[in-house]
Amino acid sequence: MNTRSGSHFIAALISVGANLALAQQAPPAPMPAPPDTKIETDNLAPGIYMLTGRGGNIGLTVGPDGAAIIDDQFADMVPKIRAAVALLAEKPVRFVINTHLHGDHTGGNDAFSAGGAVIIAQENVRKRLGSPQVNPSNNQTLPARAREALPVITFADSATLHFNDDDLEFTHLPKAHTETDIVVRFRKANVVHMGDLFVGGFPFIDGNTGGTLDGYILAHEKVLASIDDNTKLIRGHGPVGNKAELQAFHDMLVVVRDRVARLVKSGKTQEQVVAARPTKEFEQQYGGANFDAQQWLGRAYVDQKRALEMHRRK
Ligand SMILES: [Zn+2]
Numbered sequence: 001m002n003t004r005s006g007s008h009f010i011a012a013l014i015s016v017g018a019n020l021a022l023a024q025q026a027p028p029a030p031m032p033a034p035p036d037t038k039i040e041t042d043n044l045a046p047g048i049y050m051l052t053g054r055g056g057n058i059g060l061t062v063g064p065d066g067a068a069i070i071d072d073q074f075a076d077m078v079p080k081i082r083a084a085v086a087l088l089a090e091k092p093v094r095f096v097i098n099t100h101l102h103g104d105h106t107g108g109n110d111a112f113s114a115g116g117a118v119i120i121a122q123e124n125v126r127k128r129l130g131s132p133q134v135n136p137s138n139n140q141t142l143p144a145r146a147r148e149a150l151p152v153i154t155f156a157d158s159a160t161l162h163f164n165d166d167d168l169e170f171t172h173l174p175k176a177h178t179e180t181d182i183v184v185r186f187r188k189a190n191v192v193h194m195g196d197l198f199v200g201g202f203p204f205i206d207g208n209t210g211g212t213l214d215g216y217i218l219a220h221e222k223v224l225a226s227i228d229d230n231t232k233l234i235r236g237h238g239p240v241g242n243k244a245e246l247q248a249f250h251d252m253l254v255v256v257r258d259r260v261a262r263l264v265k266s267g268k269t270q271e272q273v274v275a276a277r278p279t280k281e282f283e284q285q286y287g288g289a290n291f292d293a294q295q296w297l298g299r300a301y302v303d304q305k306r307a308l309e310m311h312r313r314k
Contacts, residue, residue: 037053037054037077037080038053038080039051039052039053039077039080039081039083039084040052040053041060041084041087041088042240044189044191044232044234044240045186045189045190045191045232046189047061047062047063047164047189048060048061048186048189048191049061049062049088050234050240051069051081051084051085053073053077053080053081054073054074054077054104055071055073055074055077055104055105055107056071056073056099056102056104056105056195056196056236056237057071057193057234057235057236057237057238058070058071058072058073058081059071059097059184059191059193059234060084060085060088061163061164061166061168061186062085062088062089062164063163063164063165064164064165065094065163065164066089066091066092066093066094066164067085067088067089067091067092067093067094068093068094068095068096068097068161068163068164068168069081069085069093069095069096069097069112070096070097070098070099070184070193070234071096071097071098071099071105071106071193071195071236072096072098072105072106072107072108072109072112073104073105073107073108074103074104074107074108075107075108075110075111076107077107077108078108078111078112081108082115092115092116092117093112093115093117094116094117094118095117095118095119095120095161095163096108096109096112096113096117096118096119096120097119097120097121097161097168097170097182097184098119098120098121098122098125098151099181099182099183099184099193099194099195099196099236100121100122100125100177100178100180100181100182100195100196101121101124101125101128101129101133101178101180101209102136102178102196102206103135103142105195105196105236106125106129106145106149109129109145109148109149109150109151110145110146110148110149113148113149113152114148118152118153119149119150119151119152119153120151120152120153120154120155120159120161120170121151121153121154121180121182122154122155122156122170122172122180122181122182123154123155123156124178124179124180124210125151125154125180126150126151126154128180128209129144129145129149129150129151130144130145130150131144132144133208133209134208134209136204136206136208136209155170155172156172157171157172158170158171158172165188166186166187166188166189167186167187167188168184168185168186168187169184169185169187170182170183170184171183171185171222173197173215173218173219173222173223174210174215175210175211175212175214175215176197176211176212176215176216176218176219177195177196177197177203177204177205177206177211177216177219177236178196178206178209178210178211179209179210179211180209180210181195181196181197181219182195183195183197183219183223185226185227190227190228190230190231190232191231191232191233191234192223192227192231192232192233192234193234194223194233194234194235194236194241194246195236196236196237197216197219197220197223197236198220198233198235198236198238198241198246198249199235199236199237199238199289199290200235200237200238200239200289200290201238201286201287201288201289201290201291202279202286202287202289202290202291202293202296203216203253203290204290204291204299205299205300205303207299207302207303207306212303212306212307213253213257213300213303213304213307214257214307216253217250217253217254217257220246220249220250220253221250223246224243224246224247224250227243227246228243229242229243229244231243233245233246237289237290238289249286252282252285252286255282256278256279256282256300257300257304259276259278260273260278260297260300260301260304261304261307261308263276263278264301264304264305264308265308270298270301270302273297273300273301274294274297274298274301277293277297278297279293279296279297
């Protein structure tokens with residue numbers, strides 16, 4: 001398929017839940033990768049892989065239709081991602097699916113799109129990448145991303161990519177890690193890329209881009225209802241997981257959220273909530289991977305205080 005006929009082909013290939021936006025390609029921008037970061041490749045099912053490097057874990061499908069990836073880490077990782085894909089696929093990446101807007105999952109968009117790939121994401125990814133955003137790691141304002149980094153096919157609630165003899169089902173889970181999150185389910189292979197809705201420790205809830213702890217927990221409930229004990233779950237960060245591990249992660253968050261909510265309702269301050277250690281029995285398993293329990297509780301307090309105020313306003 002050449003890139004000119006691509007948009008027609010894709011329009012036919014994808015059944016899109018809502019709107020369809022198409023844009024032009026841009027010239028390539030080669031970037032050196034840090035010499036110390038390697039891409040590790042794990043085979044999860046026939047033709048389906050997880051690539052781990054620096055940034056969010058990548059899902060990869062290769063087969064008769066070519067290659068598609070879910071998330072693309074950082075710009076400087078693109079040559080290494082391409083090299084890892086080239087070991088398994090004869091042709092370059094045709095589709096990039098973004099699980100959400102964060103730069104450690106979308107940083108390679110510019111280069112992949114310049115190389116001819118079509119970027120697909122929930123419509124809020126395009127909205128947010130196309131305007132200045134707060135960098136969640138240091139609260140500084142990031143400028144809008146270049147035009148070629150923006151998804152060209154977007155949808156509101158769901159879409160399906162029929163590719164390599166499987167159906168890749170994209171489902172939007174609103175107000176969870178951000179307001180842009182999707183999970184990607186390989187219906188036949190029974191593999192799900194969870195994006196940052198499943199990570200190895202206490203999860204980051206990005207309130208600046210519409211994330212909420214309550215929505216994060218609801219997202220798990222939707223996913224748990226659609227998978228089984230054999231489903232392989234690609235975490236946004238961390239090792240491949242399964243349903244029991246997602247259930248345990250979800251149950252932990254429900255317990256902690258309910259405790260924090262109760263403390264917030266009774267008028268406790270942030271310091272008092274942190275001091276009460278509502279994360280106590282979970283700190284060994286979930287602490288430290290992203291946040292220590294104190295940092296995370298500070299954020300959970302702010303989240304639940306906001307949730308309470310929203311509830312009272314209704
Ligand atoms: Zn993220």
